[in-house]
Amino acid sequence: MLLVSFASPATAQNLTPVNIRMDVFFYGSHVPILLGIVDGIYKKHGLDVTALPGRGSGNTIQVVSAGTDQFGWADGGTLVKFAAQGLKAKQIVGMLQTTPSIILALPDSGIKAPKDLMGRKGGFGNGSAPEQVFGAFVKATGIDGSKISRVAVDIPTRDNLFITKQIDFSFGYTVTQLPIMEERCKCKINIIKYSDLNITYVANGVMVGDEYAAKNPDIVKRFALATQEAIELAVKDPEKGVDAFFKYAKDARFSRDVVKRQWLETIKLLHTKATANQPYGIMAAEDWQKTIDTLTEYADLPKGSVKPEMVFTNEYLKK
Numbered sequence: 001m002l003l004v005s006f007a008s009p010a011t012a013q014n015l016t017p018v019n020i021r022m023d024v025f026f027y028g029s030h031v032p033i034l035l036g037i038v039d040g041i042y043k044k045h046g047l048d049v050t051a052l053p054g055r056g057s058g059n060t061i062q063v064v065s066a067g068t069d070q071f072g073w074a075d076g077g078t079l080v081k082f083a084a085q086g087l088k089a090k091q092i093v094g095m096l097q098t099t100p101s102i103i104l105a106l107p108d109s110g111i112k113a114p115k116d117l118m119g120r121k122g123g124f125g126n127g128s129a130p131e132q133v134f135g136a137f138v139k140a141t142g143i144d145g146s147k148i149s150r151v152a153v154d155i156p157t158r159d160n161l162f163i164t165k166q167i168d169f170s171f172g173y174t175v176t177q178l179p180i181m182e183e184r185c186k187c188k189i190n191i192i193k194y195s196d197l198n199i200t201y202v203a204n205g206v207m208v209g210d211e212y213a214a215k216n217p218d219i220v221k222r223f224a225l226a227t228q229e230a231i232e233l234a235v236k237d238p239e240k241g242v243d244a245f246f247k248y249a250k251d252a253r254f255s256r257d258v259v260k261r262q263w264l265e266t267i268k269l270l271h272t273k274a275t276a277n278q279p280y281g282i283m284a285a286e287d288w289q290k291t292i293d294t295l296t297e298y299a300d301l302p303k304g305s306v307k308p309e310m311v312f313t314n315e316y317l318k319k
Contacts, residue, residue, distance in 0.1 A: 015048035016219055020071040021063055022054045023204060026249040028262020029095065029175045030073065031241040033206075036230030038244035045226040047219070051248065056127075057204070058082070065089040065209040070216075071223060076202035076288070076311070077129055080295055084305040088210035091312045092220065093227045094283035096203035098269040100173035101130035101194040103137075104181060109168055112190050114141035120168035121149040123158035130171040130194065133201060135298035140197040173203075175269070179261035180254065200272070200290035202283070202312075217316075224281065224316035231280040235267055281317050288312050 022030055033051055036042045042049040054060040057075040064072035065087050076091055083089075103122075105111035111120065114137070124131045138145040151158075151167055159177065162170035163184050172178060174193070182189050194201070206227055213220045234241035242260045246252060252259065271277075274284035288308035295301040 014046065015043060016046055017048045017050070018070040018219065018223065019050050019052055020073060020206070021052050021060045021069040022073045023057045023060055023075065024055070025053050026051070026245070026252055027176055027254065028179075028242075028245070028259040028264075029204065029266040030249075031238075031245050031259070031263040031266070032095075032227060032230040032234040033073065034248040035234050035241045035244040036226055038247050039230070039233065039240075041230045041233070042223070042226045045222040047222055047226065049223075058127075061087065061089060061207065064207060065211075067209060067212055070208065070212055070219070072207045073204060074207050075129060075204050077132070077291055077295055077299075079207060079311050080288075080292055080306050081299070081301060083310050084301055088310075089207055090210065090213070090310075091202075091205040091207045091283065092213075092224050092316050093206035093231075093281040094202065094270075094275070094312070095205045095231075095281075096175065096266065096269050097205075097272045097275060097283060097287060099129075099194050099199060099201040099203055100175045100265070100269055101133070101199070101201065101203075102172055102174055102178065103130070103169055103192040104162065104172055104177065105169045105190040105192075106162075106165065106185065107187050107190060109190065111169055114143050114192060117169060118143055118147040121151060122169045123161050123167040123171070124150045124152050125155040125158040125171060126152065128155055128158075128171055129201065129203065130173075132299045133194075133199065133294050134171075136199050136294050137194060137197065140199055174265045175262050178265070179258045183255065183258055195269075199294065200287055201294055202287055202291045203269075205281075205283075221316040225318060228279060228281050228318055231270070234263065235270070235280070238263055238267075279318055282314050282319065283312050285309070285312075
């Protein structure tokens with residue numbers, strides 16, 4: 001499906017400057033945003049967009065809701081938690097709609113299935129999404145979570161302990177850690193996907209603060225439509241997308257192969273069963289409700305504190 005823009009070409013004089021604050025450093029899931037900048041898609045919609053690295057989804061959500069940056073790329077579950085505290089912001093373009101959460105194990109670990117985790121040692125990263133809802137994984141698989149040894153560490157330490165075999169398994173995303181770790185170990189890592197267990201957890205997407213959106217609905221709509229267009233182009237031509245990534249992120253810390261794999265893994269997660277055959281970016285209330293329910297049961301979200309309409313909207317997208 002081709003998304004057609006009816007916006008007239010914009011000149012440099014009438015472009016509206018806006019920032020998008022990413023969750024962390026630039027990685028492959030960001031390909032559409034950087035392609036939209038490099039290929040002039042945002043400019044065609046009258047926007048001069050600057051993408052900036054972030055310091056975690058929580059920080060991104062806070063600075064965007066405060067108006068320091070106009071748009072953000074952040075985790076949906078983290079947005080739900082902030083909404084429970086009264087923060088007002090929404091995802092407006094869904095990207096990682098199917099959870100990328102996985103458990104990773106090296107090929108010689110003997111870990112291939114959930115039951116193999118019992119009696120083993122895992123690295124649990126502080127604040128990491130897969131670990132926060134590990135209770136849902138335990139429930140879905142029927143394993144005895146008390147028989148797993150947990151090492152609480154920060155995420156970089158977790159990843160280093162994993163690659164040096166000081167822990168038996170780790171956590172991460174198919175769109176980030178998996179390609180990175182496979183390049184580091186020069187091996188094929190065994191993975192267990194949360195999504196294979198019907199665990200629904202909306203992850204990253206483009207978000208905006210409610211106050212900014214209310215004051216600038218036209219800018220928000222143009223940004224959302226341009227992002228849809230950029231996603232479609234990046235899906236159609238991944239190589240072009242990766243080229244744009246490195247043109248913009250000249251100091252990127254990853255190899256081209258890793259970034260390409262990260263983007264190809266992202267493509268697999270752009271829809272859920274509830275949004276199948278919908279235009280890119282469109283989200284489903286039922287997916288958000290399942291995310292809220294998971295966080296309520298396993299991550300101490302106060303029951304009834306958040307409703308789907310508080311954290312997402314499709315109103316700016318081409319349906």
